[in-house]
Amino acid sequence: MEIKKDDLTSTKIKQLLEDHLQSMTLHSPPESIHALDLDGLRQPEVTFWSVWEDEELLGCGAIKELAPDHGEVKSMKTSSVHIRKGVGRLMLDYIIAEARNRGYKRLSLETGSMEAFLPARLMYEKAGFHYCEPFADYVPDPNSMFMTLKL
Template identity: 30%
Template structure:
């Protein structure tokens, strides 16, 4: 499926559109999980991909290097008004391509137990459950996944 007007752009984590999107994401998660939401600061080396449709920012995803060959997906988000168009798959494909071009052969991520759409997206995209990794090992609302990239 081709979505007209989609633009992907590499941006720093300080980009105003990324800050707006990640703030909205964190507010949505806080409303969903309340005090059960793990609050994890972004690593300074995270690189973001901004997704815009017809020039309007509607989504983002971060890629954080963790160890040689290992990256972590951070703050993947699509605004509610743009959901259901396949944009999350576009972001996931983009972050996987960025990881591979950076020499990463494995990606991991954390999502929440109440985020059924995200869980379905990741599992349908080849991510498999993995034991929780720090700092999520004691978070009851956290689920961790990983995928080997080829």
């Protein structure tokens, strides 16, 4: 598996991100969906990576700089045919390492509170993230859970 910084132009990436947004609408009400679309991922404060095996897209992830010492995990998604193969954890470990390299003191994330998000929450817990109060511009929401990792 190889992780590459991605410019968000390939059709494979666009399809994976469309799938990501679609899955959010299946499990979360519109006001509780915080996933970024292509334009949101192209903002200068966001760095986006994709995970590949040869020509096959396995997954993706991004980091958004909230402050010089605080980043947010965004757009973590594994292709449905590659779930439970370690793609998500590989991407998360890469993002954590990048956050450390940038000198962040904290890395945070928002994820859903519904059962469908339990595997992701367990992965974040195993990586050392702890539940926390809303951060940045987030507000309390029964459909969202907030987690943070001190670096």
